[in-house]
Amino acid sequence: MQPHRHKNMQMVIQLSISIKTMSNIICLKGVDGMQTENEKELSRDFKRPIVIRALRRSNIRKKIAEYLFEISPSCSYTSEIAYNVKTTPTNVIGAIRGMGTRYKEEESLLYLDIVEEQKTGKNMKLYSLTPFGKEVIQDYNRRA
Numbered sequence: 001m002q003p004h005r006h007k008n009m010q011m012v013i014q015l016s017i018s019i020k021t022m023s024n025i026i027c028l029k030g031v032d033g034m035q036t037e038n039e040k041e042l043s044r045d046f047k048r049p050i051v052i053r054a055l056r057r058s059n060i061r062k063k064i065a066e067y068l069f070e071i072s073p074s075c076s077y078t079s080e081i082a083y084n085v086k087t088t089p090t091n092v093i094g095a096i097r098g099m100g101t102r103y104k105e106e107e108s109l110l111y112l113d114i115v116e117e118q119k120t121g122k123n124m125k126l127y128s129l130t131p132f133g134k135e136v137i138q139d140y141n142r143r144a
Helices: 003-026 035-058 059-071 078-085 090-098 131-143
Strands: 115-119 125-129
Touching: 035 059, 035 131, 059 078, 059 090, 059 115, 059 125, 059 131, 078 090, 078 125, 125 131
Parallel strands: none
Antiparallel strands: 115 125
């Protein structure tokens, strides 16, 4: 491995650790166990650049978020999302929930609070965009 790549990898690992640490600090619950509105706003402001980075790093994540934005407030299931964004259901699951090293859990749409999961009685999971996800996609599209 080349020296500059090793240094870059160390910086990425340190940044990832810092992001997790800051996220844990910011997302601490209030005294009554509920997150206050100020804490939620702070958490969202902190997450926004991380979310933008995650969307830029994965075209599949971005396409899924944009598709869910288009059909909002409706929900969709994995294979329907895959069909509409022209990928496989496995890639959709990876982008939404995280899967191994290809789709890191801390960059997944669920973890970043862009997408929410709703379970139906038939053991089927539906996905929709969260209000925070809608804000992020609107901002992202304005900048693009």
